[in-house]
Amino acid sequence: MTPQTHALELTPEEREAGLDAEQLRRLVGLVEHDPATDPFPVIAQDAVIFVVGNATQTAQFYQVVFGMELVAYSGPETGRRDRKAYVLRSGSCRFVVKGGVSPDSPLLDHHRRHGDGVVDLALEVPDVDKCIAHARAQGAVVLEEPNDVSDEHGTVRRAAIATYGETRHTLIDRSRYHGPYLPGFVAAETRVTRPAGHPKRLFQALDHAVGNVELGKMDEWVGFYNRVMGFVNMAEFVGDDIATEYSALMSKVVASGNHRVKFPLNEPAIAKKKSQIDEYLEFYGGPGCQHLALATNDILSTVDVLRANGVEFLSTPDSYYDDPELRARIGKVRVEVEELKKRGILVDRDEDGYLLQIFTKPQGDRPTVFFEFIERHGSLGFGKGNFKALFESLEREQDRRGNL
Numbered sequence: 094m095t096p097q098t099h100a101l102e103l104t105p106e107e108r109e110a111g112l113d114a115e116q117l118r119r120l121v122g123l124v125e126h127d128p129a130t131d132p133f134p135v136i137a138q139d140a141v142i143f144v145v146g147n148a149t150q151t152a153q154f155y156q157v158v159f160g161m162e163l164v165a166y167s168g169p170e171t172g173r174r175d176r177k178a179y180v181l182r183s184g185s186c187r188f189v190v191k192g193g194v195s196p197d198s199p200l201l202d203h204h205r206r207h208g209d210g211v212v213d214l215a216l217e218v219p220d221v222d223k224c225i226a227h228a229r230a231q232g233a234v235v236l237e238e239p240n241d242v243s244d245e246h247g248t249v250r251r252a253a254i255a256t257y258g259e260t261r262h263t264l265i266d267r268s269r270y271h272g273p274y275l276p277g278f279v280a281a282e283t284r285v286t287r288p289a290g291h292p293k294r295l296f297q298a299l300d301h302a303v304g305n306v307e308l309g310k311m312d313e314w315v316g317f318y319n320r321v322m323g324f325v326n327m328a329e330f331v332g333d334d335i336a337t338e339y340s341a342l343m344s345k346v347v348a349s350g351n352h353r354v355k356f357p358l359n360e361p362a363i364a365k366k367k368s369q370i371d372e373y374l375e376f377y378g379g380p381g382c383q384h385l386a387l388a389t390n391d392i393l394s395t396v397d398v399l400r401a402n403g404v405e406f407l408s409t410p411d412s413y414y415d416d417p418e419l420r421a422r423i424g425k426v427r428v429e430v431e432e433l434k435k436r437g438i439l440v441d442r443d444e445d446g447y448l449l450q451i452f453t454k455p456q457g458d459r460p461t462v463f464f465e466f467i468e469r470h471g472s473l474g475f476g477k478g479n480f481k482a483l484f485e486s487l488e489r490e491q492d493r494r495g496n497l
């Protein structure tokens with residue numbers, strides 16, 4: 094590692110959110126990395142961009158229920174006639190929710206095909222042109238050529254490449270920009286009044302964004318991220334680990350050099366009944382983003398507030414906590430197992446440490462996108478030890494929907 098390593102330098106978003114390098118190391122497993130040797134250096138996830146059926150209400154949901162702050166807006170009032178877009182922040186994590194206003198908005202066609210979902214996992218990069226030149230040479234589909242966009246707050250340089258399904262990675266260099274989000278957006282403010290004692294925020298950062306791809310395509314997409322974006326392989330799950338009696342999946346994880354950006358990729362595996370990944374692919378209309386994991390440093394209070402706000406989580410059977418094997422495997426964690434059991438929080442341990450995690454039910458009408466909340470204590474894993482308990486719980490839900 095050279096002394097010029099920049100990886101543990103914080104992004105302006107992280108600094109603004111009051112995070113420090115040690116917290117990020119713990120929260121999202123940030124590692125040192127020398128961008129000079131990286132063919133496709135990535136600073137961080139810039140934003141998760143959703144297309145939804147009703148952006149106005151979805152933005153309200155993220156503010157009221159997920160405790161996010163509204164920071165920017167674009168729509169008819171700002172000259173964008175066909176759509177509305179709301180930008181929300183929690184710590185260094187940024188969501189953008191977009192919806193069609195005029196009946197001929199292409200966003201409505203997207204929504205008809207996919208329902209509420211993630212259209213863009215936008216990445217902040219220091220050199221858009223370098224990334225695009227490398228991606229193109231490696232065979233990526235360039236959806237938007239590098240171009241400058243400016244307003245009174247400065248200039249961003251941007252481009253976009255295609256990934257699985259109708260999902261894209263917009264690449265943004267915002268080093269010369271000081272506005273609230275991107276040119277065309279105006280600053281906006283949350284009008285929600287939080288009750289006394291409400292935590293400052295319910296999550297601090299995006300930990301990972303999972304993609305579901307078709308049967309037999311996982312390795313192809315792992316190869317894409319290795320080759321096109323220089324991502325490294327982090328962990329590997331094989332079918333047996335994740336298979337339950339009826340449905341199964343395979344999963345591999347790729348990460349950017351500094352590990353700030355982590356993309357697990359799932360494909361269905363052959364099983365007796367329909368895999369949960371097949372259910373997703375059917376209802377999303379093809380490959381797409383399955384879940385977003387949000388990093389919190391206090392999962393107990395986060396879950397308590399979310400539950401009080403009406404969020405429904407996947408249930409975990411009491412037997413999970415009472416299993417002596419699990420108790421032996423997880424050893425000592427920062428809270429009593431009873432506290433985890435009360436809330437249905439899962440725990441997993443590996444050679445580096447442990448993690449606490451919980452999953453919501455799908456957040457839209459279709460059984461597609463959902464959220465995970467994760468509190469890491471050294472573990473850089475993804476809860477491999479919980480996959481079986483988790484999937485049995487998922488299957489109960491799938492069965493209730495008549496899709497198993």
Ligand SMILES: [Fe+2]
Pocket residue numbers: 301303384386465475
């Ligand atoms: Fe996850």
